[in-house]
Amino acid sequence: MVDFYDDKPHDECGVFGYFCKDTNEHLAAYAYSALFALQHRGQESCGICVSNDGVMTVRKELGLVSEVFSQRDIEELGAGNMAVGHVRYSTTGASKAMNAQPIIVHHKKGSMAIAHNGNLTNANELRDEFESDGGIFHTTSDTEVIAYAITRARLTVGAIEDAVEAAMKKIKGAYSIVVMSPRKMIAARDPYGLRPLCMGRHGDDIVFASESCALGAVGASFVRDIEPGEIIVVTPKGVSSINTFTGGKKRMCVFEYVYIARPDSVIDGESVHIARKRAGVYLARAHPVAADVVIGSPDSGLDAALGYSEESGIPYGVGITKNRYVARTFIQPTQEMRRRSITLKLSALKATIDGKRVVLVDDSIVRGNTMRQVVSMLRLAGAAEIHLRISSPPFRYPCYFGIDVDTCDNLIANQMTTAEIAEYLGADSIGYLGIEDVRRIARVENSDFCVGCFSGEYPCEPPIDSGKRKFERKLSERGTERER
Numbered sequence: 001m002v003d004f005y006d007d008k009p010h011d012e013c014g015v016f017g018y019f020c021k022d023t024n025e026h027l028a029a030y031a032y033s034a035l036f037a038l039q040h041r042g043q044e045s046c047g048i049c050v051s052n053d054g055v056m057t058v059r060k061e062l063g064l065v066s067e068v069f070s071q072r073d074i075e076e077l078g079a080g081n082m083a084v085g086h087v088r089y090s091t092t093g094a095s096k097a098m099n100a101q102p103i104i105v106h107h108k109k110g111s112m113a114i115a116h117n118g119n120l121t122n123a124n125e126l127r128d129e130f131e132s133d134g135g136i137f138h139t140t141s142d143t144e145v146i147a148y149a150i151t152r153a154r155l156t157v158g159a160i161e162d163a164v165e166a167a168m169k170k171i172k173g174a175y176s177i178v179v180m181s182p183r184k185m186i187a188a189r190d191p192y193g194l195r196p197l198c199m200g201r202h203g204d205d206i207v208f209a210s211e212s213c214a215l216g217a218v219g220a221s222f223v224r225d226i227e228p229g230e231i232i233v234v235t236p237k238g239v240s241s242i243n244t245f246t247g248g249k250k251r252m253c254v255f256e257y258v259y260i261a262r263p264d265s266v267i268d269g270e271s272v273h274i275a276r277k278r279a280g281v282y283l284a285r286a287h288p289v290a291a292d293v294v295i296g297s298p299d300s301g302l303d304a305a306l307g308y309s310e311e312s313g314i315p316y317g318v319g320i321t322k323n324r325y326v327a328r329t330f331i332q333p334t335q336e337m338r339r340r341s342i343t344l345k346l347s348a349l350k351a352t353i354d355g356k357r358v359v360l361v362d363d364s365i366v367r368g369n370t371m372r373q374v375v376s377m378l379r380l381a382g383a384a385e386i387h388l389r390i391s392s393p394p395f396r397y398p399c400y401f402g403i404d405v406d407t408c409d410n411l412i413a414n415q416m417t418t419a420e421i422a423e424y425l426g427a428d429s430i431g432y433l434g435i436e437d438v439r440r441i442a443r444v445e446n447s448d449f450c451v452g453c454f455s456g457e458y459p460c461e462p463p464i465d466s467g468k469r470k471f472e473r474k475l476s477e478r479g480t481e482r483e484r
């Protein structure tokens with residue numbers, strides 16, 4: 001089954017960790033609630049591992065959180081003093097149950113569970129190195145490479161945090177990880193802070209999550225974000241921080257603010273909702289147009305549409321509604337059904353659109369197949385003019401850090417000029433947010449966001465050539481699978 005109307009980039013994963021001093025019978029339920037809140041970060045598989053004094057019980061499977069876990073599963077995971085959870089969308093490693101996380105490793109000094117968000121850029125080289133040394137891998141994901149690097153280091157150092165620090169000096173790319181050993185919980189963020197990771201408190205308990213919306217889901221309050229290159233260690237004695245001195249200026253993925261994160265999350269001190277509205281304001285200044293109504297593409301175009309409307313003075317309207325009950329994927333047996341699939345998910349409100357000059361705000365265009373159908377749908381609803389305003393710059397380059405932005409060949413902005421794109425999509429005009437403007441949608445201190453897929457300049461080295469080709473081939477194969 002393939003999601004034919006899905007033409008948006010996906011994040012790789014969401015992670016969650018919960019540490020309590022005493023045994024807590026609600027741990028699995030907390031993790032379940034948090035994964036629900038993080039579901040937008042990965043819909044292919046999910047998992048929860050509960051540790052009860054070092055005895056780890058895991059359930060992980062392909063599917064949504066609501067599909068994978070029954071009430072009985074939550075009860076069977078049982079009480080414990082730590083839990084890690086994960087939702088996954090694969091950008092490295094196939095979408096198979098074996099690649100679901102958390103990954104559990106049993107080694108000479110105990111057991112370890114790890115959940116990872118991001119994408120390593122030297123996973124192929126490290127895997128080759130470990131395999132040449134006799135290492136055996138059970139999955140095709142780069143998370144197992146991190147697990148292996150930590151485990152190998154753990155055999156020669158005294159503490160799990162020292163092993164994580166040693167592994168961080170070996171692995172490259174994007175990673176926000178939560179690691180659970182028999183007695184400690186560790187959270188760490190890569191030297192650029194490419195993916196978000198925050199810490200919260202729930203009474204005396206410590207909570208980690210990819211986004212603050214998951215803290216709210218378990219009743220925890222936000223404490224702070226993990227800094228680039230930082231390791232946080234939680235033990236029954238308290239919380240401590242290790243500066244690995246690998247970190248520098250934050251280069252978090254700006255696309256987290258544009259599209260990936262939930263609007264009610266606050267990342268690195270900035271509200272995602274406010275950042276999106278600001279994108280709409282900048283868009284209105286850069287690409288004004290005479291129009292009657294501003295509408296947003298649900299859901300992630302709505303905040304930017306509000307910003308565009310407020311700045312331009314053009315009234316905001318609800319122009320597209322989304323059917324919330326269409327399953328994530330469904331069987332579409334005929335070509336005709338596939339072609340019309342977008343109309344099952346979205347429908348145009350004639351009352352808002354008929355006879356009007358419409359500004360349609362969306363967060364991004366990747367291949368353009370969905371947007372083309374949306375524009376045609378608005379025309380059928382009577383739009384007199386359609387002006388597309390996109391709250392990110394054109395995608396021209398691949399992402400190597402955990403978002404499945406496709407190979408250059410599949411990116412419409414890499415293949416056509418802006419005028420050609422407007423013509424192809426059937427729009428009267430199109431305006432993208434500029435690279436300098438997207439850099440300032442979120443006001444984060446000591447930060448200069450990653451904008452690599454827009455500019456071609458990455459905060460750290462992309463995979464070396466052979467790895468890069470393998471990576472691009474993998475993405476391309478995935479694209480073919482999705483569109484078949």
Ligand code: SF4
Binds near residue numbers: 398400452
């Ligand atoms: S390349 Fe693009 S999608 Fe990837 S981390 Fe950078 S800004 Fe985000």
